[in-house]
Amino acid sequence: MSNGYHIVVCAGIVPDPLQTLEPVTGPQGPALRNEMMLPAVLDPWAAHALYEAAHLARNAPGSKVWLVSLSPKAKLQQVMMTIAQKVPFELVALDGPASGFTDAGETAVALARAIQAIPGLDRSRLLVFGGWESASRGAGATLQMVGEILGITDQFQGVDALEIQSDGSFRILERIEGGVHQVSACAGPPAVLGWATGTLPEPPNQPQIGMQNMRAIMPALQGAQPAGLAGGKIEFLEVRIPSVRRETQVIKDLSPEEIAKEIVEWIKE
Amino acid sequence: MPEPDRQQMDVDIACVGFGPAAGGFLITLARRLADRDGPALASRMAPGMPLQVVCYERADDMGFGVSGVATRARAIRESFPGLDVSEIPLAAEISEERILYLLDPYGASRRPLLMRFADRLIRAFPRLFRCDRDAIELPFTPEFLHKAGGLVLSIGQFNSWVGQQVMMTGAAQIWPGSPVAEPLIEEGRVAGVRLIDQGVDRKGNPAGGYLPGMDIRSALTVIGDGPAGPVGRKLDEVFGMPEGHRRDEWAVGMKFVVQLPEGVDLKPGTVFHTIGYPEPEIFGFFYVHPGRLASVGIFVPSWFENPARTAYRYLQHYIQHPYLWRYLKGGTLRSWGAKSIQESGRRGEPYLAGDGYARIGEGSGSTNVLTGSGVDEAWATGVLLAEAVVDLLEKGEPFTRENLERAYVGRRRRSWLEQESRVAEKARDGFHRGVIAGFIGMGLTGLSGGRLAVPGRPKPPRKRFPRVEEFFADRIPRGEIEKIRQECAAQAKPLHDALMERCGWPKIEYDGKLLVSHQDALLMGGKVQAPAGVADHVVFLYPKLCESCGTRICVEMCSGEAIHPGEDGVPAFDREKCVHCGACFWNCPEENIRFEAGPGGLHSAEN
Amino acid sequence: MEKILLLLGVDAEGKLSKAGLEAVEQARRLACSLPGASWAVGLVGRDAQDAARQVANCGAGKFLAVTGDAFASPRYASDAAAAEALARRSEATLILAPADSRWMRALPGAAHRLGAAVDTHIAAVEVADGAVQVRRWYYRQRIEAQQTRRSRPWVLLMDAGNIEPWAGEAGETALEALPAEVAESWDRTKVVGVEAPETDEQTIRPDAGLLFVAGAGWTKKQPDGLSHLEEAAELILDFVRKTKCSLGSSKSLVELSSEGQAVLPFLTHLHQVGQTGSTPRHPKGLATCCHGEEPHVVGWRFIKERRAVNLDPNCGWAQGKADVLYVADAFAVMREVNRLLG
Ligand SMILES: Cc1cc2nc3c(=O)[nH]c(=O)nc-3n(C[C@H](O)[C@H](O)[C@H](O)COP(=O)(O)OP(=O)(O)OC[C@H]3O[C@@H](n4cnc5c(N)ncnc54)[C@H](O)[C@@H]3O)c2cc1C
Numbered sequence A: 001m002s003n004g005y006h007i008v009v010c011a012g013i014v015p016d017p018l019q020t021l022e023p024v025t026g027p028q029g030p031a032l033r034n035e036m037m038l039p040a041v042l043d044p045w046a047a048h049a050l051y052e053a054a055h056l057a058r059n060a061p062g063s064k065v066w067l068v069s070l071s072p073k074a075k076l077q078q079v080m081m082t083i084a085q086k087v088p089f090e091l092v093a094l095d096g097p098a099s100g101f102t103d104a105g106e107t108a109v110a111l112a113r114a115i116q117a118i119p120g121l122d123r124s125r126l127l128v129f130g131g132w133e134s135a136s137r138g139a140g141a142t143l144q145m146v147g148e149i150l151g152i153t154d155q156f157q158g159v160d161a162l163e164i165q166s167d168g169s170f171r172i173l174e175r176i177e178g179g180v181h182q183v184s185a186c187a188g189p190p191a192v193l194g195w196a197t198g199t200l201p202e203p204p205n206q207p208q209i210g211m212q213n214m215r216a217i218m219p220a221l222q223g224a225q226p227a228g229l230a231g232g233k234i235e236f237l238e239v240r241i242p243s244v245r246r247e248t249q250v251i252k253d254l255s256p257e258e259i260a261k262e263i264v265e266w267i268k269e
Numbered sequence B: 001m002p003e004p005d006r007q008q009m010d011v012d013i014a015c016v017g018f019g020p021a022a023g024g025f026l027i028t029l030a031r032r033l034a035d036r037d038g039p040a041l042a043s044r045m046a047p048g049m050p051l052q053v054v055c056y057e058r059a060d061d062m063g064f065g066v067s068g069v070a071t072r073a074r075a076i077r078e079s080f081p082g083l084d085v086s087e088i089p090l091a092a093e094i095s096e097e098r099i100l101y102l103l104d105p106y107g108a109s110r111r112p113l114l115m116r117f118a119d120r121l122i123r124a125f126p127r128l129f130r131c132d133r134d135a136i137e138l139p140f141t142p143e144f145l146h147k148a149g150g151l152v153l154s155i156g157q158f159n160s161w162v163g164q165q166v167m168m169t170g171a172a173q174i175w176p177g178s179p180v181a182e183p184l185i186e187e188g189r190v191a192g193v194r195l196i197d198q199g200v201d202r203k204g205n206p207a208g209g210y211l212p213g214m215d216i217r218s219a220l221t222v223i224g225d226g227p228a229g230p231v232g233r234k235l236d237e238v239f240g241m242p243e244g245h246r247r248d249e250w251a252v253g254m255k256f257v258v259q260l261p262e263g264v265d266l267k268p269g270t271v272f273h274t275i276g277y278p279e280p281e282i283f284g285f286f287y288v289h290p291g292r293l294a295s296v297g298i299f300v301p302s303w304f305e306n307p308a309r310t311a312y313r314y315l316q317h318y319i320q321h322p323y324l325w326r327y328l329k330g331g332t333l334r335s336w337g338a339k340s341i342q343e344s345g346r347r348g349e350p351y352l353a354g355d356g357y358a359r360i361g362e363g364s365g366s367t368n369v370l371t372g373s374g375v376d377e378a379w380a381t382g383v384l385l386a387e388a389v390v391d392l393l394e395k396g397e398p399f400t401r402e403n404l405e406r407a408y409v410g411r412r413r414r415s416w417l418e419q420e421s422r423v424a425e426k427a428r429d430g431f432h433r434g435v436i437a438g439f440i441g442m443g444l445t446g447l448s449g450g451r452l453a454v455p456g457r458p459k460p461p462r463k464r465f466p467r468v469e470e471f472f473a474d475r476i477p478r479g480e481i482e483k484i485r486q487e488c489a490a491q492a493k494p495l496h497d498a499l500m501e502r503c504g505w506p507k508i509e510y511d512g513k514l515l516v517s518h519q520d521a522l523l524m525g526g527k528v529q530a531p532a533g534v535a536d537h538v539v540f541l542y543p544k545l546c547e548s549c550g551t552r553i554c555v556e557m558c559s560g561e562a563i564h565p566g567e568d569g570v571p572a573f574d575r576e577k578c579v580h581c582g583a584c585f586w587n588c589p590e591e592n593i594r595f596e597a598g599p600g601g602l603h604s605a606e607n
Numbered sequence C: 001m002e003k004i005l006l007l008l009g010v011d012a013e014g015k016l017s018k019a020g021l022e023a024v025e026q027a028r029r030l031a032c033s034l035p036g037a038s039w040a041v042g043l044v045g046r047d048a049q050d051a052a053r054q055v056a057n058c059g060a061g062k063f064l065a066v067t068g069d070a071f072a073s074p075r076y077a078s079d080a081a082a083a084e085a086l087a088r089r090s091e092a093t094l095i096l097a098p099a100d101s102r103w104m105r106a107l108p109g110a111a112h113r114l115g116a117a118v119d120t121h122i123a124a125v126e127v128a129d130g131a132v133q134v135r136r137w138y139y140r141q142r143i144e145a146q147q148t149r150r151s152r153p154w155v156l157l158m159d160a161g162n163i164e165p166w167a168g169e170a171g172e173t174a175l176e177a178l179p180a181e182v183a184e185s186w187d188r189t190k191v192v193g194v195e196a197p198e199t200d201e202q203t204i205r206p207d208a209g210l211l212f213v214a215g216a217g218w219t220k221k222q223p224d225g226l227s228h229l230e231e232a233a234e235l236i237l238d239f240v241r242k243t244k245c246s247l248g249s250s251k252s253l254v255e256l257s258s259e260g261q262a263v264l265p266f267l268t269h270l271h272q273v274g275q276t277g278s279t280p281r282h283p284k285g286l287a288t289c290c291h292g293e294e295p296h297v298v299g300w301r302f303i304k305e306r307r308a309v310n311l312d313p314n315c316g317w318a319q320g321k322a323d324v325l326y327v328a329d330a331f332a333v334m335r336e337v338n339r340l341l342g
């Protein structure tokens, strides 16, 4: 590809993984207790998508990466302060809830609109990336709808690898049942790819990339428009934390032989 | 190793660390820059750009710090006139203050004779002393201990809130997850900072994805890296300390944030300060936030001689003191953390400015040891520096030692901060003679406005802590200590739990919610994490010294159980558990631990 | 009155998957509990005759199919088009499908074409007061919700392992084939095949009765001051072979392995269980040398009986996360377990 790709990465933010989560019911339906106080990170699988996007862009001169995020502005700003140091991108921010309890369809409409509004975006070079599932809603449905709205019918989910062939076509590995990958050949952009872990490690922090990104990020945040989700599409009847605690029997005084015997018996039960 | 190919970036002002000091500095500076009439101040380092101001913070987010905080908030309020306290999550106006003397319900603490006598008296006449659940409220508390009109804050939420305001001005950038390795010192001038190497193994050798730490060259470097920051310490090493100044008094503060049980309706802003328990040398606090949350914690100071000095175990006993437990029982652990405090105060003040650099915050000796407050003081130093910097920038004067001395140090000397820190200077000296002398000294100093003090000299680290056998000589027979040593060694465990239990401290009955193992506090409370690809930031300098170390204090005191017994008596360090409290380096009697900057640690924004 | 359409993919051998048969049972129950509801099965694949016979007696009123070479392999464009055609033909108000990779890929987009709402990873479908309610998880299995929607059509993708598969007799049934309009543009994507990760043998077995999780402790220095990687690898693989269990791992161990340190070469990201890994379903799970931290254990949500072997009596498993924690050296225990298994 001579003039590179236009890669749009859709990524929300989610609470940092070790935080304690507790649902509460507010006027707009369910939410997390102290959601605005919990430290947040870029949705992990979507973060992988971002790193893959940057990697692809680096190897295809002329490419450009946008990060489209529908999240509360103030929290998104905080997340940007770490993520902006990782790879170069331009932020498109939509101010709205990052909660898992919003409807995937509504979110998709807002994201697609934001993508359509990106100046200079070339559909023939377009790759829409994202995580195959969020760590909040966990639906794995949003990207497909974004793709539909944009009229893209080459779509892949649970992607672990995207290899560019010499003719510019793609070889794509998607996770399917049984711990194996489905291999597809795709003619090239436009396409939608929902990433799983991918193959790249988290990039190191690079201050100069951060400085550069931030110049455009702050105005993007300041100018972020409300995403305009109407809400109310889903009626929640109950939202709760499952009772996770089991009565753990801690067995300290058995020899390995005795333990082994118990385990084998248990397996065979 | 040949010097690797380092990238370099030029900025005007580089700030190390984002605590309250940097918060005060950046918000003042950024607002002045953003609100200026006329053209923006131009960058000298990056021509064509506006002034470039960046702040590098070690922790993975702006809100991962640890502190109390009850503060008078004079300087903070001045920065935010008409502040609506409810804008800051977990903040409340101080509504009630009590200073409590806690008795020891188990008789396990080491109380001096006089204290034991007093305890007996109180127990004999509980009504007379208004003794309530093994505590008496000090009937007369000196003014200096009060923080009336002040605020209870969560440092995590406060810092995040300030950080957002700073970023929104667009005039400064804050970068968390960016530890500064060291200052760049060139011919007696600080020329910027170097960030840590990434893509290296635990020993710092290049590994996959090696990226040498970048050099950030700056016209002014602002060091606000707190009490134990390696950049400040490096400057002290190179430039020395002013005559008569030293930093040999420390404490480690450790705290829980607890969701109080249903039905406990303490007013937000309620503040208890405690003395007397779990050991007479250990001060404690209990602050109530909105939303039925409380911060409860203790300070374990360097003059507390117990070599089996485990803050975590003491904190568990502290929260179970009957006076506090009636509120805390049935509560849930929300957060946990630990951090060092520089207790030398003004006596630990380094050179505040030099060519190309200035120092602010606790690392600049701002913390008031008499009133036990550092947040507002640190904030004030930042504000003063920002005012000085704007002055110099507007006049087009360079950041030389002379200019900074005049503009910044001069301002500082004329401030309330200086006056109060002078009052506090000798307040704690008495503790080096004993607990009672310490309390008397604090009282004297406070009441006399600093004119009187009980003299005392801090012991150098090597003399600070006796061996376990000596310290426990009156409690545990030698033979038994030897047995405890062997048992603990076999299980690769520190000694403190066994020693304390032998001295009468009850076993901790875990409830899985608030009383949890140290490891669980790391996970459920601190949410401690460590990224890969960086060098270990805690290093044992001379393993040989450890082999013959009689105390292994590092293992006993480590706030995160990150230092544990290793092979041949040399402790091992496990980065995944470290909370970067920095207490290991000043606790080691041999000064055998190098504590540097690394990313990771606490991931809780509620401390 | 609800009109239910159950979408099923037909595999290369013309069969339905276990998850598919579970969905059949789910659709059958749902139709029974909704008064006046009708239901149809919609099959997609190269050829649907065998599959239709397989479920002929399930109670569906109609069997529709979109078939042909273009629909042989799971692919977004063709599957979404097929789903759209079937939904339009059946005028479905409720569109059910197993949440397998095929329908997870294609149905949300098809739902958009149909103006439908979509919910995925549904753990249970119930009817209360005449209304359809679903149960699903949020925040990586940490929060559970019971929810419903008023709007129709409504697409429901159901997770496997929540209900017994339909197991009725095969039979004969009339299969209505919809005309398939194959678009040329679909050929932009061609499914080439299936690739197993580069390991000697298949160690992920979704249908196994036991999940065996290996944690980073297998690579750590043991009390003798050394790490024993070779033995660890042997013990783990030996156990997996002998029990035909499914192998899972913690993130730490996977990352050690993928950092090129060749720690345990048979582990890949696909083995990772937890918040950023998988959430497998097995009746039993055994964790070894794994600390049982929250981001890992959320991946155990659907493991019913849990046991762990760890040297640390205070590890996460002890905190109400396992039924039994054996405080012991996993090397010693697994050596003996393997010996007993013969
Ligand atoms: C448990 C506890 C309770 C306390 N209670 C109170 C109280 O009630 N009232 C009160 O007023 N004060 C209290 N204090 C003291 C108060 O927290 C400190 O005085 C105050 O935080 C000092 O602010 P600072 O900005 O100077 O430093 P810090 O808050 O320490 O901030 C320094 C920052 O620099 C970062 N840093 C360090 N090294 C580097 C590096 N090399 N590169 C990049 N970043 C680096 C650190 O991560 C940190 O975020 C308490 C302290 C503790 C520990």
Ligand SMILES: Cc1cc2nc3c(=O)[nH]c(=O)nc-3n(C[C@H](O)[C@H](O)[C@H](O)COP(=O)(O)OP(=O)(O)OC[C@H]3O[C@@H](n4cnc5c(N)ncnc54)[C@H](O)[C@@H]3O)c2cc1C
Binding pocket: A017, A044, B529, C214, C215, C216, C217, C218, C220, C222, C249, C250, C251, C252, C253, C272, C273, C274, C275, C276, C277, C278, C288, C289, C290, C291, C292, C293, C295, C296, C297, C299, C309, C310, C311, C312, C315, C328, C329, C330, C331
């Ligand atoms: C964004 C994010 C997402 C994450 N997602 C996941 C995820 O999806 N899945 C996941 O697993 N983790 C995840 N984690 C990481 C998680 O927090 C833990 O770090 C990880 O699960 C720890 O793995 P471990 O228990 O194998 O290793 P360790 O914590 O190193 O534990 C090793 C254990 O082995 C024990 N041990 C050592 N030797 C022996 C022996 N001989 N016999 C018995 N026991 C022994 C030790 O006692 C210890 O408990 C995530 C973290 C983050 C930040």
Ligand code: SF4
Binding pocket: B540, B545, B546, B547, B549, B550, B551, B552, B553, B554, B555, B571, B587, B588, B589, B590, B591, B592, B593
């Ligand atoms: S680091 Fe210090 S305290 Fe720890 S063992 Fe070595 S010499 Fe002793």
Ligand code: SF4
Binding pocket: B538, B557, B558, B559, B560, B561, B562, B563, B577, B578, B579, B580, B581, B582, B583, B584, B585
């Ligand atoms: S190793 Fe880490 S947690 Fe332990 S004392 Fe040192 S800095 Fe604190």
